[in-house]
Amino acid sequence: MPRAKLFAVVVFAAIGLAGCFGGGGRYMIGESKAYEASLYRQNCAICHGPEGDGKTLDDGTRVPSLREGEFKAKTENQIYDQIANGGNGMVGFRRQLSEREMRLLVELVKRDLRGQ
Ligand code: HEC
Numbered sequence: 001m002p003r004a005k006l007f008a009v010v011v012f013a014a015i016g017l018a019g020c021f022g023g024g025g026r027y028m029i030g031e032s033k034a035y036e037a038s039l040y041r042q043n044c045a046i047c048h049g050p051e052g053d054g055k056t057l058d059d060g061t062r063v064p065s066l067r068e069g070e071f072k073a074k075t076e077n078q079i080y081d082q083i084a085n086g087g088n089g090m091v092g093f094r095r096q097l098s099e100r101e102m103r104l105l106v107e108l109v110k111r112d113l114r115g116q
Pocket residue numbers: 040043044045046047048061062063064065066070071072073074079082083087088089090091093105109
């Protein structure tokens with residue numbers, strides 16, 4: 001029995017690692033033809049990086065990764081609110097983007113980048 005258990009642990013660890021390093025599971029914004037990916041490239045990449053990994057801007061602003069870390073905006077509504085209103089170094093998009101476009105970006109963040 002312990003053997004089977006150990007085997008299961010090893011298998012799950014391997015799957016987990018493959019997910020992190022294999023590249024197979026990583027959603028590539030730059031290769032996506034989805035509309036929300038093009039919205040991301042036009043509006044968000046300049047600060048969050050081409051693949052949403054975050055970066056430090058020239059003025060020293062730390063822009064967080066949208067893929068991993070301690071998320072401030074956890075629920076769909078919180079993510080939507082951040083996109084619409086911005087805050088803390090982020091511009092708000094409610095004047096540039098439609099309701100539907102912002103909802104699509106919420107999905108991109110949650111589903112494609114965070115895998116939730
Ligand atoms: C001017 C630079 C800038 C642009 C452009 C920008 N962001 Fe941000 N974004 C930030 C900064 C800085 C933060 C951190 C805010 C904070 O700490 O409260 C942030 C935070 C976020 C968060 C919350 C992250 C968390 O911890 O949960 C989300 C989601 C987000 N941005 C999505 C987007 C999307 C989608 C776009 C494009 C529509 C975008 N951002 C465009 C700078 C930017």
